[in-house]
Amino acid sequence: MYGKPGTGKTVISSAVIDELERRNRRLAYFYCDYQTAKDIQATDILRSLVAQFFRQSNKNWLSSFPDVQECQTRGLPLPSDHGTLLDWLLRSSRLHERPVVVLDALDECEDECAKELLNIISRMNTGHLSFFLTSRDKPRIRKAYEEMLKNAFSFSTMVSLEERWQMRRDDLHALVIQELSCRRTLRHLSNKVRTDIQERLLEKSDGM
Numbered sequence: 001m002y003g004k005p006g007t008g009k010t011v012i013s014s015a016v017i018d019e020l021e022r023r024n025r026r027l028a029y030f031y032c033d034y035q036t037a038k039d040i041q042a043t044d045i046l047r048s049l050v051a052q053f054f055r056q057s058n059k060n061w062l063s064s065f066p067d068v069q070e071c072q073t074r075g076l077p078l079p080s081d082h083g084t085l086l087d088w089l090l091r092s093s094r095l096h097e098r099p100v101v102v103l104d105a106l107d108e109c110e111d112e113c114a115k116e117l118l119n120i121i122s123r124m125n126t127g128h129l130s131f132f133l134t135s136r137d138k139p140r141i142r143k144a145y146e147e148m149l150k151n152a153f154s155f156s157t158m159v160s161l162e163e164r165w166q167m168r169r170d171d172l173h174a175l176v177i178q179e180l181s182c183r184r185t186l187r188h189l190s191n192k193v194r195t196d197i198q199e200r201l202l203e204k205s206d207g208m
Helices: 009-022 042-056 066-074 082-093 111-122 139-151 161-182 191-204
Strands: 027-031 100-104 130-133
Touching: 009 027, 009 100, 027 042, 042 082, 042 111, 066 082, 082 111, 111 139, 161 191
Parallel strands: 027 100, 100 130
Antiparallel strands: none
16 A cells, blocks of 8 residues: 555554454564664564564464574574575464564665565465555555566555545545535635635645
């Protein structure tokens, strides 16, 4: 899903997470933040997702993951290479039925980080994991999305909040006209002032 800043992408992501949790779906999520973008690497996000899937499992899984057990026994941090983390993420997700990964605001990541993440996600087309991704409509992100959907995920959808906004614009326009006509304190306004108010309200609410 993509849209302009302020169109509610993060609010929708949070609503998706809340609804999935209400349905007892297992999920791992990460909110990308521009304030910490320079300090966040793809490795950090992958580690977080892996750890969330491991923590949520009720199964006695550690004996089935000797490499993870070794890290835990020796007090080592999670690995940093993407290949191992991808393997762990896929394996940890299989501890759950119908797991979901939510990544919000990919555009807030540094270019290289976002590119690496999308490349990794495109290699996770196992049919077991589902993804919910949000971003501003940046050319680099859109191109990566389109390539990912074309080459990896056959059952995927891209949703544009701008397109949805255009569909609602006529409804908002009709509502403004109705309010200007019905409110007693506004009835005396000239046609020019009414038109200016309509145009300004539609302009300022663009995409919101």
